[in-house]
Amino acid sequence: MGEPQAAISVRDVTHNYRRSRTSLLRPGPSIHALHGVSFEVQPGERFGIVGESGCGKSTLLRILAGLEQPTSGSVVIDGADISRLPERKLRFLRERLQLVFQDPMSSLDPRMRVRDIIAEPLVAQGIGGREERVNELLSAVGLQPDAANRFPHQFSGGQRQRISIARALAPRPQILVADEPVSALDVSVRAQVLNLITDLVQELSLTLVFVSHDLSVVQHVCDRVAVMRDGQIVETGATREVYENPQHPYTRRLVSAVPNLRRALTGTSAAELAAATVGAIAERSTRAVLP
Numbered sequence: 001m002g003e004p005q006a007a008i009s010v011r012d013v014t015h016n017y018r019r020s021r022t023s024l025l026r027p028g029p030s031i032h033a034l035h036g037v038s039f040e041v042q043p044g045e046r047f048g049i050v051g052e053s054g055c056g057k058s059t060l061l062r063i064l065a066g067l068e069q070p071t072s073g074s075v076v077i078d079g080a081d082i083s084r085l086p087e088r089k090l091r092f093l094r095e096r097l098q099l100v101f102q103d104p105m106s107s108l109d110p111r112m113r114v115r116d117i118i119a120e121p122l123v124a125q126g127i128g129g130r131e132e133r134v135n136e137l138l139s140a141v142g143l144q145p146d147a148a149n150r151f152p153h154q155f156s157g158g159q160r161q162r163i164s165i166a167r168a169l170a171p172r173p174q175i176l177v178a179d180e181p182v183s184a185l186d187v188s189v190r191a192q193v194l195n196l197i198t199d200l201v202q203e204l205s206l207t208l209v210f211v212s213h214d215l216s217v218v219q220h221v222c223d224r225v226a227v228m229r230d231g232q233i234v235e236t237g238a239t240r241e242v243y244e245n246p247q248h249p250y251t252r253r254l255v256s257a258v259p260n261l262r263r264a265l266t267g268t269s270a271a272e273l274a275a276a277t278v279g280a281i282a283e284r285s286t287r288a289v290l291p
Contacts (some may be wrong), residue, residue: 013073040103104160115148158189
C-alpha cells in the first residue's frame, strides 16, 4: 500500500500582485507575495503557519481557500488540484474546507440573526435540517440556544468568535483554516477560544491549518509548524523541536521574542519590575472603563 494521501499539498507556489500604474507608458510594479512555497498537511494534523505581518500568510490562505489563484505552482486539496479551477467548479472545496477569520465583528453580518449566520453555508449548499444543526453547533461552541435569536453586536468578542467557528463547522468540513482567530480578542478569553478550537478539531477529527504571528499561540495548538518570512518558508518541523532548537536565524529571533517570565525577571531590578507591573495594571484598568 502507498502512503496516505495528503489533505493539503502545496508545491512551488508563487503569487505576484500588480500595483496600480503610475505612468501611462509603464505597467504598475509587480509585488512578489509568495516565492516557491511548498508543504504538505496530513489528514488530522494540526499545522501552524507563523510569521510577521506582510510575510505572505494571508495570501497563502486565500489561495488554499480558492479565493485567489497562484501565479505558478499547484495546490491540491484531498487529491483535487484547485490551482486553476474557476469559482463555479469549487463547490466541493467549500464543502471540505472552511475558514475562521481574524475579526469576528467584521466577518459577521450585523443585520443577520445568529441562526441565519450559522445556517448561511447550509443554505448556499442546499443542505437540509438547518434548525437542528444550528442548535447542535451552538451547544458545541458553548452558547445557549436563545443565542440563535440575537444579533452579533449583542455578544462579546469571544462569543462572536464562537459563532464564527460554529458557522465554519456547519457544513461538516474536513479541513478548518483559522486565520489569526484570537488576535482580535482580549487576552482573558484567548485561551478559552484556543481550547475550544483544539477540542473541536480533536472531537471531529478535523485537519487544522492555524495561522498566527504569535509563536506561543501556535505552540499551544499545533503539532507541526512552518515559519514564513518574505513570502518563503524558511523552516518547518515538529512544533516543539522548532521552538526548542530553531535552525534558521529568523526563527531564532522569533523564538527569542516570545515573552518569557524567567527571561523577563533576569537582569530586571525590583524597581523596574514594580513599575512595569503597575503600568500593566493601570493600562488594564483603563481599558475596563473605556466604552
